[in-house]
Amino acid sequence: MFKKNWFLLLLVTVMLTGFVFGCGPGEYEDDVAPAPDEDPVDVSVDGPVYLRKTFSWPTQIDPAIGSDFSSSTALTNLYDTLVYPNPDGSFVPHLAASWDISDDDLSYTFYLTEGVLFHDGSELTAEDVVFSYERLQAVGEGFAYIFKGRISAVEALDDYTVEFRMEEPFGPFLSTLTRLYIVNKDLVMDNLGDGPHGDYGDYGTGFLNDNDAGSGAYMVKEFDVATQLTMEKFDEYFSYLDPMAPDIFEMIGTTEAATVRTGMMRREVDISDQWQTLEAFRSLEEIEGIDVARWPDGGQLYLMMNTQIPPLDCVHARRAMSYAFNYDSLVQDIYPGTEQAMGPVSSVLPGWNPNVYQYSYDLEKAEEEMALSQYAGQWDQYPIEYAWTAEVADLEKIALMTQAESQKVGLPVEIVSTPWMTMIDQAGSIETTPHIMSIWVSPHYGEAGSILEAKYHSSNAGTWEQTEWLLNDQVDQLIEEAMRTVDREERFGIYMQIQEEIVELAPTIFAYDNMERHAYQSYYINWPQAQDPIPVMGYNLAARFIQVDPVKRAELLGN
Amino acid sequence: MHSDTREIQQRLWEKRKDNLRRAWYKFSGNYLSIVGLVIVLIVILLAIFAPWVSPYPEHRGAFVDFSKSMEPPSSEHLLGTDAVGRDILTRVIFGFRFSLMMGFVVIGLAAPPGIVAGLVAGYFRDTWVDTLIMRITDVFLAVPPLILAMAITAVLPPNVFYAMLAVTLMWWPWYARLVYGIASSLQNEFFVQAAQVTGASTPYIIFKEILPNSVSAIFTKMTLDVGIVIIIAASLSFVGLGAQPPTPDLGTMVSDGAKYMPDQWWMTVCPALAIVFTVLGFNLLGDGLRDMLAVEEV
Amino acid sequence: MKLSTFILRRLALSVGVLLGLSILIFVISRVVPGDPVRLALGARAPQEVVDNLSAEMHLDRSYPVQYVMWLKGVVQGDFGTSLYTRRSVSQDVRSFLPATLELAIFAGIMMTFFGILLGVLSVQKKNSWVDNVVRIISYLGVVTPAFVFAIVFVLLFGFYMDAFPISGRISPSVTPPPFITGMITVDSLITGNFRAFFSALTHLFLPALSLSMAGLSQQARIARSSMSDNLQKDYILAHRAYGIPERKIMSRYLLKPSLIPTVSILGLDFAALLSNAFLVELVFNWPGISRYGVNAILRKDLNAVAAVVMILGITFVVVNIIVDVVVAYLDPRIRMRRDRTSAL
DSSP states (O other): OHHHHHHHHHHHHHHHHHHHTTTSOOSGGGGGSOOOOSSOOOOOSSSOOEEEEEOOSOOOOOTTTOOSHHHHHHHHHHOOOSEEEOTTSOEEESSEEEEEEOTTSOEEEEEEOTTOBOTTSOBOOHHHHHHHHHHHHHHOOTTHHHHTTTEEEEEEEETTEEEEEESSOOTTHHHHGGGOOOOOHHHHHHTOOSOSSGGGTTTTHHHHHHOOOOOSSEEEEEEETTTEEEEEEOTTOSSOOOTTSOSEEEEEOOOOHHHHHHHHHTTOOSBOOSOSOHHHHHHHHTSTTOEEEEEEEEEEEEEEEOTTSTTTTSHHHHHHHHHHSOHHHIIIIISTTOOBOOSSSOTTSTTOOTTSOOOOOOHHHHHHHHHHSTTTTOGGGSOEEEEEETTOHHHHHHHHHHHHHHHHHTOOEEEEEEOHHHHHHHTTSTTTSOSEEEEEEOOSSSSHHHHHHHHHSGGGTTSTTOOSOOOOHHHHHHHHHHHHOOSHHHHHHHHHHHHHHHHHHOOEEEEEEEEEEEEEOTTTEEOHHHHSOOSSTTGGGOGGGOEEOHHHHHHHHHO | OHHHHHHHHHHHHHHHHHHHHHHHHHHHHSHHHHHHHHHHHHHHHHHHTHHHHSSOGGGGSSOOOGGGTTOOSOSSSTTOBOTTSOBHHHHHHHHHHHHHHHHHHHHHHHHHHHHHHHHHHHHTTTSHHHHHHHHHHHHHHTSOHHHHHHHHHHHSOSSHHHHHHHHHHHHHHHHHHHHHHHHHHHTTSHHHHHHHHTTOOHHHIIIIIIHHHHHHHHHHHHHHHHHHHHHHHHHHHHHTOSOOTTSOOHHHHHHHHHTTTTTTTHHHHHHHHHHHHHHHHHHHHHHHHHHHHTOOOO | OOHHHHHHHHHHHHHHHHHHHHHHHHHHHHOOSSOHHHHHHOTTSOHHHHHHHHHHTTTTSOHHHHHHHHHHHHHTTOOOBOTTTSSBHHHHHHHHHHHHHHHHHHHHHHHHHHHHHHHHHHHHTTTSHHHHHHHHHHHHHHHSOHHHHHHHHIIIIIIISOOSOOSSSSOTTSOOOOOSSSOHHHHHHHTTOHHHHHHHHHHHHHHHHHHHHHHHHHHHHHHHHHHHHHHTSHHHHHHHHTTOOHHHIIIIIIHHHHHHHHHHTHHHHHHHHHHHHHHHHHHTTOOSHHHHHHHHHHTTOHHHHHHHHHHHHHHHHHHHHHHHHHHHHHOTHHHHSOOOOOOO
16 A cells, blocks of 8 residues: 555655745746747837737727726727817817807807818818717716716807807816717718617717727727727828827736736837736836836825715714824835825825825824714724725735724724725615725816816715715815816815815825826837826827837847 | 343444444555545644644734735745735635635535435435436536636625535535435335335435435545535635635635735745645545545545 | 437437526526616716616516526527627627637647546556656646646746746737637638747647646546556456557557546536636636636626526536537447436
């Protein structure tokens, strides 16, 4: 018996030793530098120039549906808007060459740039603008909510003139136009499917799900669901298109750390997604020719507290949580190089209030607040459920840290890793919303009002951007007042007032001003927006400004 | 008369002791079975005494120490530390608790209904009862258990309880199948027919005559299954449908650690080896039992 | 029993099983907590849009009606619309299934080939170090979860040796061949694109190996034990006595009868292959039906979950019928027994 089985015994011994000692320090770490690879890598300089970027799926390229980061990136490349945002938050004429505003601020007349071509060669006219707006409202998803109930009519006065009429003055209207993408009416009408919109069928949602009908610098070449989106350059683009801009822009649907890393080592991925861990970015930065671009994206990480359920329906409990959060460790250990947020608006966003009160990590103050609360002495009866997005590894660190810190003052926090789609689902009602949800929110257009309305106006309660369920009449009225105020200075004044109000109510732990990070091949890529970013989600990845040098790329691979 | 009964009892007891001794001799003849037994005992003891034997018991739960994060294995942390500075050895030892609990609870819950269903179907062989029960098991066995368990956990909240429930739901048909095979072959044996003739009730025959004859097969299968269930549970956690942080769970640790490959390889390799180690123990033990009890069906 | 009767009986049983499975899947996929339509459209979608989509998916009808409608669709290959990709699920399946099939076929070939090869090797050199290595491999294969193999291979062959790519089906810098069968290796051969073929092949290797490890060890184990059983049989001894060369005995008289048990556990191995694909595709970022399935599960995309489980169930049942028929053909005694049991 023994003779027959000695080798299996050996196996067990090997396993045991492997288990106990095998994990000992090895020389392994030093050996992971990229060796020349066996797999064929394209070193040729001829042929089309590619730009490849990883991103997180899903990407929705229908302008009436997509609204998240990757969708915005694709939409910016495929479609055009009436105005185009600047790095400082202002905007310049784009499809609209100029515009008039009526004295009562209720009517905007836009004079379109003539000779703008769609990808099928037809010309972009005022009819298309009208159609795009009506389609966005009818389909009702994505950025539709920004305009909902504010615009009474959109009318084409002639081929190149279009008028928007307002229900009431809408202060940030011009900023919001960066989210109204103009689609090719005739092309969409030729491709209608069955659907609930009467004569308009499905309003082209089936077609635009994996095709584009835009005029942008890039057009869809192939849309491989859940795998990749391939866009090719549109040579007849009406506006600036850098001569060194890539011929093909590929968005590869993965954020998997090993894939991104090997891809970048082999120069097959040019720009990484932003969801990598700090450690991953560090090791990417060590690779020759790769830098990490960092810029504040105008958003924050918010730890949203459900203000409608005990114990967080008590303002003192929320303030206690705000004091028990270790901001210092967050900006030093988890996100080095970032800064603690000051109030609900990111410091780079026009309209930010630099003078609001800033909560600090102070366990004594947290205990003081706890003593003031109606739940004093019975905290253990109210466990606080904290949900974090399962897909993002760094958020788990923050969740664990919050749990450990809260324990020190006796606040029982239970953390739950939750898939992103489940979080969206849970946010739908007060009862299903967990006590705390940690979510990054970025503005949809470049001023404080975008964040304030999405995060604190009652009409947006229950979206993933507002799980606080603040439902505060005074805040609602102030936000509406700001939206009606056309004068920029005056409007910003109200924004500041709202921020003070909200800090007082402490519905959210304002964690830190988010830095968007992308590792990129700085040796052969010149990416102007990485140096001078635009605070509107998606616009920094307009490939028409990005210069790719295939000779330098080949040079790097030749080494 | 009185002393006779005693004597018989005495003799029976002797015989039983003798049988046990013989079984142990047979079992211990194979060194691998002993190794399996030792591994299983080690894992069980570590799991029970985890708070006392692990080097940093507080690291099992909510604990962060970023100054010590991602340290490679050293004398201080034998298996290194994870992304928030927790000792991986500690978490592996506590992870055994959840793996074992999963294995024992699932088998404990799935076996009884499966056994009863198998016994009943086997006893009423070729009647509609047989057809009904066995066709239902067929449906459950038509898709690999991991896939159905995933589909079930998907519609339930992601936590340990529901993961156990899902695997349990997938597991009873295997016992029904096994016991059915034995019961339907025993159904025609003389001792069963004798019991029927003497007017024993159906439950009596099923549980007192047929069941005892299936025990060794069931027991062996249970031992082997603990290993398989641990793998399935780890696979569910790996996908993100199992235990929730900060609960130390081996599958979750592997998938979390995988995000930090290749530089912090110990974060994923060590818990992975721990899974293999545990399952190996149960497999070796199960093989030993199979040889000892001369079970063929499993 | 005649072979044709056997096949008919087997088919009838399978149809029953699949019907039962469809009920099971329907029950699972409709007990979801939460509103799948609201989930898909987001909280800002107007109520009428939500109602429209609910009606389109028949979610407003009673469960039995929903089931009948769903089943009708399934029979016609229509699984409804995926809430996640916003197109028909069958379209999704068409684009993701080939990748999984390619992987599974490759893994199947590797499993059978290496499994039997290892089995033969270990019988030929019984109790030598070769035999022992083979037995160690086959033991490890049983006790190691597929995702552990995948991770170890990624570390070893991907990062440490940098010998094989560890993600995706083809290098991003290689233009994939046009969609013909959907299997990149086949399509690139048809179009004569050898660069793509080579790239696809290297990408296939590690995931296929991780996927095949469990079955490979089973195959090696079974091949070894059935061959050593047969070695003891009289007819082999007789052949030996006649002085027939060992090689010839091995290949002609020993291998073939010993293959019956190997073939008959192929069905089991296939089950393991399908389950493990869920983990392996995740690790290697393989855009197949299993990764699609996991995503659908995590996103509560009902129609897609139902379709994936149903399709895998059908595949599994069909493969088992084929295996049963082949085995029954090889060994008529099998036909007399009740249908086989199978385990993971």
